[in-house]
Amino acid sequence: MRSFFGQDSSKNIIQSPVMIDPSRSPFIKERVEVMFEGEDLAEILEQVDQIHLNALTFKVVFVKINDLEKSEKIEYQERLKIERDIGWRIHGEADLHNPDEVFGVVTLGGRWYFGKYLKGEAVWLRHLKKPREYSTALSTRVARAVANIAVPNPEGINAIDPCCGIGTVLVEALSMGIHIVGRDINYLVTNGSRENIAYFGLHGEVVTGSISEVTQNYDVAIIDMPYNLYTHATPEDQLLILKHARRFSKKTVVVTIVTIDDMVAEAGFKITDRCVVRKGKSAFERQILVCE
Known part of the structure; x- marks a missing residue:
């Protein structure tokens, strides 16, 4: 973390302008390349309406790694609902199995972030x-x-x-x-x-x-x-x-x-x-x- 991002953190999630392919590291699971951010989910929903994918297919992933306290944890059914709500706003065809684009949504520091999602591969x-x-x-x-x-x-x-x-x-x-x-x-x-x-x-x-x-x-x-x-x-x-x-x-x-x-x-x-x-x-x- 210190070598890649020049910072240390006790949390399992960080925000950084440094773009690292998560497949490079055994300790990085995934990355969201931020496109939109907001104070709450409602602001994200408004912004994703701008996305027009034409013929491309897509999938939305709720990133489970976040800094929420245990009492604030977002459970499985609610995560699915968030994924569906965002998906309805995107102009394109959803494909859960082999999408052309994968998007991720995550909460950090009391704000919500949405962007292109990349999952690490254990090379x-x-x-x-x-x-x-x-x-x-x-x-x-x-x-x-x-x-x-x-x-x-x-x-x-x-x-x-x-x-x-x-x-x-x-x-x-x-x-x-x-x-x-x-x-x-x-x-x-x-x-x-x-x-x-x-x-x-x-x-x-x-x-x-x-x-x-x-x-x-x-x-x-x-x-x-x-x-x-x-x-x-x-x-x-x-x-x-x-x-x-x-x-x-x-x-x-x-x-x-x-x-x-x-x-x-x-x-x-x-x-x-x-x-x-x-x-x-x-x-x-x-x-x-x-x-x-």
């Missing part, structure tokens, strides 16, 4: 089963969130994953149109990364080589800090990785299973944001650090 779920995988890799859900935290707006951004492993982050980033290249010192995992990327019909460059060999500058680096049996990375190795990232990237998002604040500072970075991800009900957790 990352398609990437769960890969030809190559190992147990310590990030989940597709976390990998997608990390890619979004690193690159909330892909336009004009060049990113690198210099310790890419089997390409979990690469697959998620590439599937969202992020321009990212991968690199890893282990040829076995870079081969696996290339296979995984191709398996999903994506295209991305993956190089076998040390992070020390990176010569190009990047806007952002994503580093899932090596720690498993495939890499045998020592704290000294991890510090060196961070120092190299500082050399060629303006911003680095680091995923780590241990606290490395001192190491991040020694590499010349400042931690500007962080969160913790826990794996199910276990004690295993990862920190995600935004370093600039």
